Amino acid sequence: MTALRVGNCSGFYGDRFSAMREMLDGGELDVLTGDYLAELTMLILGRDRLKDPTRGYAKTYLRQLEDCLGTAVERGVTLVSNAGGLAPARLADEIRALADRLGITVAVAHVEGDDLLDRADALGLGSPLTANAYLGAFGVARCLDAGAQVVVTGRVTDASVVVGPAVARFGWTRDDVDALAGAVVAGHVIECGTQATGGNYSFFTEVPDLRRPGFPIAEIDADGSSVITKHPGTGGAVTIGTVTAQLMYEVTGPRYLGPDATARLDTVALSDDGPDRVRIAGVRGEAPPPTLKVSRNTVGGFRNETTFVLTGLDVDAKAALVRAQLTDALVPPPAQVEWTLARTDHPDADTEEAASALLRVVVRDPDPAVVGRRFSGAAIELALASYPGFAVTAPPGNGSPYGVFEAGYVEQSVPEHTAVLPDGTRVAIPAPTVTTPVSDDPDVPGDAVARSDTAGPSDTDTVMLPLGTLAAARSGDKGGDANVGVWVRTDAEWEWLRGWLTVDAIRQLLPETATLTLHRYEFPNLRAINVVVHGLLGAGVASGARFDPQAKGLGEWLRSRHVPIPRHLVRESAAQDPTAQDTTAQDTTAQDTTAQDTTAQDTTTSGAPA
Structure with missing residues (x-):
């Protein structure tokens, strides 16, 4: 069976408006997805609904369809998005009305049941403005099995709009946890749009034509493996680095929990598959957790x-x-x-x-x-x-x-997960019967002393340079917590990074984290470390007063800090990149910088003394 070619045209509510047109015109697709929801977006839609009970969906999506619906139908591209927000049924009706005005015959379906607001208090979720469970992919798949050409959902997981079409194409069941997990990983990579094609990438100077990067595509195979790519001739790049960057975005430990399967990120293997093509293989899955996360905004x-x-x-x-x-x-x-x-x-x-x-x-x-x-x-x-x-x-x-924003949790069976088919038939989507209890992944604080035997003979000869000389990073937010993923490109650099970048080192490099709880995880296949900083963002982006309320720059701050890097690693890195300058002679300059007069450089965030 041929691979399923799934593109993405939106990573957030407000992403490039022309992306839907670009993706439809740029090359072959089977499915075009869009992710319009985030924690902050649900609050925005909740306030919209307060003003007008008929609203609560991403209005941008409907405007995009005015121009693109006919093209999608003509070319046989199925459209799946979570733009329904708090009102998927209303958006589905609006799309049907739009199609009638345009003279287009199209089968529209939607998925609902995520909205728990009416039952929030009884479920122990308090009295929030919004309360939406993160549903899985099988409702989307059921709509597609019934012939839907457009499917809109409420709050499903970001990856579910990609996993659903794969379930429908390949006939996976809930027992196919490895295949489901592989599709979850592919969905996670493309869910944030151009972040997979060079956007927000640490080594951005290596990315050609980043002025307008193309949106990503996942070619998913029947076993759940995939290739990440983009349309030919579009800007940006798809490399192992850009894919790794997105894999490390807004994650915690090795287990990436989902409502249909838990993907083991520590099993992900990346390899080059040609220009602008990266293969993802080897992903192992586990049965999903018995509970669903609930997005609560008050x-x-x-x-x-x-x-x-x-x-x-x-x-x-x-x-x-x-x-x-x-x-x-x-x-x-x-x-x-x-x-x-x-x-x-x-x-x-x-x-x-x-x-x-x-x-x-x-x-x-x-x-x-x-x-x-x-x-x-x-x-x-x-x-x-x-x-x-x-x-x-x-x-x-x-x-x-x-x-x-606060996360809540309910049993998988609590939401009335329902696929509303194009003919109006309502089909209940049963919860998984096999689940795996949630257990925290053990973190690895790191111990430079214990790993001293892995150091090469020249590792004691170091030069003070920015961590970003060798390492890339990507950071983001999950409610009041932040994560920062850091990775390098060679095995030698990995042995140094995992031995040196301990929790204690992170606290010293990022003083704002000194009093907070940190968890550190290792991903050897990706040569990556992920650090979760609990409580850095307070009650979340909508209430935060921090300079960087979503921690998007946290990783770049970490990369800018000067650390002792073995000289031989710097030389080897420069040898691989002919455009790089030899910085191994900068030791004295870098160390002298720390001794400069800093009386005018007070960077405390607590303000001046009263």
Whole structure:
């Protein structure tokens, strides 16, 4: 049986609008998928639904279909997406109405049952704004088996829109856990669109024509193995590096839990399969867990913020003054007040911006008046009565509601997983009968001393260089937690990385993690380490005040830190890349950098002392 060719045209709600047209016109496809949902997106759709009960789906998808539905039907490309959000039935109706207006005959189906809001309290999920279980792929497959040409879902897992078509094509059952797991991995790789073709890639200077990278394609075989590729002539690249980057995105340990199968990421094997083609093979699967994750969003209250610009001399004293003044003015204080001083200033700067630091204050409170008029007024009233050079980046507004994300869990049988076929028939999708209890993967803190016997004779001869000289990274968010995956490209580099990059080393390189719980996992097949930082992002992106609320830059910060790298590894890396400069002579310079005058480089995030 020929491989199933599945493309992706969306990695988030707001991705490149023209991608659907580009993917349909760019080459052969069997299925075109789109991922429109994320934790923050569910909150956005929940607020949309509050304003208008008929809404709650990704409106972008419907607009894309106005231009592309006819082309997809004409070329026999099946469309599967989770754009239904909180209202998959409504979106399916809208697509039928659109097809009628366009004079197109098309079979539309949808999957529902993920929305648990009406039962949330009884299920112990509280009283959230949204409560949606992550469903699996068999509802999608049932719709396709009934002849659907367009399938829209609510909150299924990101990979399920890819796994469902594979189940329908190859006739897999729930017992085919290895094949299902392989498709889950393929779906995970292409779910975030161009992140698999060079987007957000650490070694981005190696990627040709990154100005407009093409969207990815997974060619899935009957055994669940796959090849990741893209349409010919499109920008970007598909390499072992770009695929590894996406494999390490927003994961935890070796077990990647899913509602249909648990994929063992530590069994993934990658190999070159030609230009812009990477083969994924060897994936082993396990029965899924007995519970499903539930995405819960609640309105946490109201928030506001402003950023003071502190220019020139006495930055600490200026910060202390305005902080004390605003604190005195806000009595009683808001429920939460967070100050962050970013020492972006440089001594003797040749531009005013380079001479300036940023002092940011974020306030939260259940009462919108506290963070609205009262906070804004207190901040602006300081304009002529505070530190010299008083300025703000923008006047504070009236405040706005913020959301809090929390994961919940229910038994697999709780959601009424239903495939609504093109003719309106409702088919219940039974929960899996065989499951594997969830157990935490043992983490590997790393022990450089214990691994000292793996070091080569020249490993003691090191040079201080950025970790990113050898290592790539990708980081992201899951609620209030962050993950950062780090990997290298040769076996020798891997032996050094896994021995040196311990939990203790990570705490030293990323001081913001010093008081948090870290779990570290190793993926030898990928030459990768993944670190989960619990609590770094507070209550999630919708409420966070951190400079990088989704931890997207956490990996690049880690790569920028100077570490002792064996000189022979640097030489070997440079030899493999003829464009690289020999940096082994930079030891003194790199070490001297750490001894420079840093009196103007206070990078603490706790703000100036009161």
